[in-house]
Amino acid sequence: MQPDGEPGVRINPSILAADFVNMQAELARIDAADFVHVDVMDNHFVPNLTFGPQMVERIQATSPVPLDVHLMIDDPERWAPGYAELGAASVTFHVEASADPVALARRLRAIGARAGVAVKPGTPVEPLFEHLDEFDQVLVMTVEPGFGGQSFMPETMPKLSALAAEARRRGSAVWLQVDGGISAETIAQAAEAGADTFVAGSAVFGADDPDAAITALRALAAHRHAPR
Ligand code: DX5
Numbered sequence: 001m002q003p004d005g006e007p008g009v010r011i012n013p014s015i016l017a018a019d020f021v022n023m024q025a026e027l028a029r030i031d032a033a034d035f036v037h038v039d040v041m042d043n044h045f046v047p048n049l050t051f052g053p054q055m056v057e058r059i060q061a062t063s064p065v066p067l068d069v070h071l072m073i074d075d076p077e078r079w080a081p082g083y084a085e086l087g088a089a090s091v092t093f094h095v096e097a098s099a100d101p102v103a104l105a106r107r108l109r110a111i112g113a114r115a116g117v118a119v120k121p122g123t124p125v126e127p128l129f130e131h132l133d134e135f136d137q138v139l140v141m142t143v144e145p146g147f148g149g150q151s152f153m154p155e156t157m158p159k160l161s162a163l164a165a166e167a168r169r170r171g172s173a174v175w176l177q178v179d180g181g182i183s184a185e186t187i188a189q190a191a192e193a194g195a196d197t198f199v200a201g202s203a204v205f206g207a208d209d210p211d212a213a214i215t216a217l218r219a220l221a222a223h224r225h226a227p228r
């Protein structure tokens with residue numbers, strides 16, 4: 001694993017594509033990852049349903065790498081701090097679901113987690129610009145949230161370029177994450193647009209050797225990524 005904060009790119013496999021009843025063994029297959037991406041879905045904010053804090057607490061206790069929790073849930077004000085309290089290194093909630101994203105990010109940071117904010121493909125990023133320093137990560141969804149195995153949406157790339165330009169202008173260290181349809185075929189264009197943190201579900205857990213897939217994705221992304 002690359003140490004936290006080291007310049008470069010991060011590959012965060014999504015356990016949505018893992019075998020849920022063999023989670024401990026699945027986690028052991030991705031120890032070359034930077035973080036494990038944990039998709040929490042509530043069947044309200046998105047049509048799908050995964051798991052909640054009890055399961056994430058066990059993943060936290062078992063995982064060889066830190067947790068990157070992605071909350072696709074309504075009312076993150078009520079639930080997000082609990083994930084930070086159970087020890088997740090990073091907690092990302094959706095701006096569309098939050099009553100006050102800046103206040104919630106401050107609460108997450110106060111607990112000791114990295115605070116992330118996510119935007120769906122149709123949500124503009126400009127309103128986040130003036131608050132960029134309040135977040136440790138912005139997640140630009142590259143598919144509609146809810147399901148793994150969907151096709152990457154290249155039309156989301158201008159949002160990433162705009163965020164990268166704004167981050168550069170401000171000298172911000174914010175991480176720019178992409179999630180959905182990231183594979184050996186698509187990762188280079190996301191890196192070129194400014195992403196530095198890559199979620200990959202099927203491309204990692206669908207591979208015969210997940211650690212080799214992680215290493216290959218990291219090399220493809222690093223090749224195209226221009227450090228800020
Ligand atoms: C989708 C989830 C993603 C998903 C990505 O709503 O947020 O994290 O697991 O899966 P792939 O990489 O298969 O598109």
Ligand code: ZN
Nearest residue numbers: 039070179199
């Ligand atoms: Zn996700």
